Amino acid sequence: MVPHLVTALKGPLLELERRFLEATPQIERWFRLEWQERTPPFYCSTDLRNAGFKLAPVDTNLFPGGFNNLSEQVLPLAIQAAMVAVDKYCPEARNLLVIAEDRLEQLDYRQNLLWLAKVLRQTGLEVRIGSLDPALEQSQRIDLADGQMLVVEPVRRHGRRIVVDEFNPCTVLLNDDLSQGVPQVLRNAHEQTVLPPLHASWSVRRKSTHFGAYREVARRFAKAFQIDPWLIDPGFSSCGQVDFTSRDGEDCLIAGVESVLRQMRSKYREYKVTEKPFVIIKADAGTRGMGVLSVRSADDVRNLSAAQRELMAVGEDGLPVTEVIVQEGVPTFETINDAVAEPVVYMIDRYVVGGFYRVHAERGPNENLNAPGMRFVPLPFASSCNLPDAQALPEEAANRFYAYGVVARLALLAASIELERTDPDQSLYG
């Protein structure tokens, strides 16, 4: 199923989708050559926004937690992609430890872990699941309603190695973004392969670095396929020192908001977009939707209420937020039964394995859909993203998903460049 695009202004997007369709072999070759130079992250998910006039990634997650939302049909594809990833990162591996995020009370997250364990087992690995929760002192068996069960074990240190119980893994797969910092138990474990690397965690990662790399990738791609890079690239600006409470550094934020809006207005005129531009202000580090603000002018920033300031000043993890990113707001014009929908594309290694729509009944098209406490309904993509149908119209499901897969893979490329640049061990990249 493909959501309905409610905007009348889908000319530029249809044109873009048509370009992608026509140029499919060239696009796939372009990616093939790019990947000769780069190593993709083990896994990745990208939130996209389809505005009708623009299709762009707005968030790239290196610790994806919603694999369970993918269609059952894509399991074989995911297994095959995971085989490629394991081959690349840990070809000899026998045991793999998945480190879970601290939200095991959520049924959907438990199912995500089961999904990962099932897929990784098929690549030839014994898989166990560990938790960093200091309150967990011994193995815990969690029964799921459908008869399946999950055993979660406290992650410990055995000398230089990360272990659970007697299980000594060659590979540790993080499914926790470590936004509160890298815990001692994971540090200096040089004998084991930790995936993604620790510098991919939100204790190091910055959205601005990612979108800076994305900008380069988008420009290179746009040049190769003669499209306007703006059609796939969300504008942004970042500020390193903002104190929302004392207003220190507010000038930088205001300048950023104005600069992003200025560029948007110019592009909106060019493409005859009549929407009112908005920008999103969010923490430069961290994935959760806390402290995400949608503003339409510099005055909106000046006039933030005390409550809004308080919300912005502290991340969900309780840590103060001083580094922020101002990102072009890309409205989502896809709806399902009048509810706003946003595509999320899942990748393993360099392959798109599927995706789903995050459908949100209580939010508007200009709002952040990944909001804490808010429910969303996942709607798996009806088909894989690697099989466009040249005979069909550009807006048909297989082709829409193909376009999503192309843009998501640009974000994946950006993530690989970002991880190279931020790697503390630069000797790896000649």
Place this chain on the structure above:
Amino acid sequence: MVPHLVTALKGPLLELERRFLEATPQIERWFRLEWQERTPPFYCSTDLRNAGFKLAPVDTNLFPGGFNNLSEQVLPLAIQAAMVAVDKYCPEARNLLVIAEDRLEQLDYRQNLLWLAKVLRQTGLEVRIGSLDPALEQSQRIDLADGQMLVVEPVRRHGRRIVVDEFNPCTVLLNDDLSQGVPQVLRNAHEQTVLPPLHASWSVRRKSTHFGAYREVARRFAKAFQIDPWLIDPGFSSCGQVDFTSRDGEDCLIAGVESVLRQMRSKYREYKVTEKPFVIIKADAGTRGMGVLSVRSADDVRNLSAAQRELMAVGEDGLPVTEVIVQEGVPTFETINDAVAEPVVYMIDRYVVGGFYRVHAERGPNENLNAPGMRFVPLPFASSCNLPDAQALPEEAANRFYAYGVVARLALLAASIELERTDPDQSLYG
């Protein structure tokens, strides 16, 4: 859909399937390590026989021509596997030429070519189709009933390069097994990647070399997983100089038949199989089902009729047959609506991408189903072969297909060893 197993004696097979299910992570790791040492053929299909008491490959084809018989569902999986293969063999490639077999008049073969072109295009290649038919002087457009069309072009030489028209491919993918020999137009084209290599063609290849390598692989696998290798390995013997017309070399053939039958009788006793053993005599080179003989005793060989001798003496390609292989007959005990069925597993690179049943209404369980002129009905496997269901019974579809995928991949490994050993340039293997 899974065909019905009509034999009462499926104990050993169920036991084998159970072993495969339990040991899945170890089996997948075993393959992962094996592939670190080997390069898989670009593509491959394997005919299996499921006897209820034994599951074994009986033929391994390095120029598979029935991709169109696979389920639509496996297309994304095939594309992803083909991406891996292209990455390995010809990462820079822009253009690929598929060389078609000389049976373009067959609708199903045309569809096989369309399938290949579609999948390869998605890996980032411009694909064109060439023919070696000397009667083809210019490009020919073939319209298919369903509105699709195919353009086939005469393969020519442009200096050191194999070309069609102005199209100068980096890579040439053979879909013709060249059983009549390697034509001049393909020789000494060292600037281009030819896949599979010319020594994979039936002008060089021998079934006995393949099954010799398979025997080693099967023994290694059986040792690792503590099973009797006979359960997955068809016995064989080969004779290099048999003249069916003059009876020169008949002694070798008779000795081979007796030796294979002797071993079968002993194993049949061990597993309490009450079937009467039979062996298959076929040309050691060549894939087509011409001159395939099913015999139950050495006397059957001595008493061959003049007509049978004539049939055996010449291959379908008109070349004399003097090298023969005597292979253990593995009866197929799968039936669909009382018609005999035989699984065929398709692989790209090291991945199983799907399979189908060759269903034959007019043949018995002890006969060769891949027979010229005989019609068969392909029945695509209902699920991929990489996703067993540990909760389900060993004989359920997903698990049966997984077992097929395991045995087929053993044959794939054997093919890669065979191609290494027969490579004229041994300097590649240190």
